[in-house]
Amino acid sequence: MKKPSTEVLYxxxxxxxxxxxxxxxxxxIGETVAFxxxxxxxxxxxxxxxxxxxxxxxxIAIAVVGLSPFLYKAMxxxxxxxxxxxLIVSISxxxxxxxxxxxxxxxxxxxxxxxxxxKESLMVSRQFLSHLNERLFYYRKGNKRR
Numbered sequence: 123m124k125k126p127s128t129e130v131l132y133x134x135x136x137x138x139x140x141x142x143x144x145x146x147x148x149x150x151i152g153e154t155v156a157f158x159x160x161x162x163x164x165x166x167x168x169x170x171x172x173x174x175x176x177x178x179x180x181x182i183a184i185a186v187v188g189l190s191p192f193l194y195k196a197m198x199x200x201x202x203x204x205x206x207x208x209l210i211v212s213i214s215x216x217x218x219x220x221x222x223x224x225x226x227x228x229x230x231x232x233x234x235x236x237x238x239x240x241k242e243s244l245m246v247s248r249q250f251l252s253h254l255n256e257r258l259f260y261y262r263k264g265n266k267r268r
Contacts, residue, residue, distance in 0.1 A: 129205060132253045136200040136245040141191035144233040146243040149194060157186045202246050204254055207261070209237070211244075222261040225254075 160182040168175035194200075203210040209220045220237045228234040232251060233244050244251065 130203045130210075131206065131257070132204040132250060134202050134246050134250045136195060136202070137247065138191050138195065140245045140247055141194050141200075142187075144243055144245045145191075145194070146245075149190070153186050153190050156190075157183060160186065200245055202244065202250060204250070204257055206257070209254065211237070211242075222258055225258060227255065227258070 161179060164175060164178055164182065168178070198213050199215065201212040203212070207222055209222065209225050211218050211220070218238075224236075224238045226236040228236055228241060232248075233246070235242055235244055235254075244254075246254075
């Protein structure tokens with residue numbers, strides 16, 4: 123039996139842009155809930171046809187969408203590692219290793235993958251995704267020959 127390779131071929135920590143563009147559905151729902159709560163609180167203090175209300179509503183939207191990636195990065199600290207045989211995802215210090223046989227790209231979006239049977243959003247750069255897709259191609263190609 124072969125020992126799994128632990129040599130990291132590529133490693134990436136999520137950047138602000140990646141967290142902004144490629145967040146999971148749970149994060150998007152959390153942002154929506156935060157915006158709705160902010161709007162409900164705001165509506166208690168200002169009438170909805172007031173200019174101040176409209177300006178503050180816009181400010182809340184920008185704050186929720188623009189600042190949430192900083193919050194996610196500080197709390198979750200996502201790090202992705204790619205080895206010859208595994209994709210290792212570390213979120214909030216909890217490291218999960220997925221064999222490449224359990225990693226499958228979903229064609230809904232470029233950053234959605236099925237990891238261990240669950241649909242996940244990878245918050246990484248296009249460069250990391252291209253390395254992952256290349257590694258998946260070589261892994262599947264190598265297994266077909268056997």
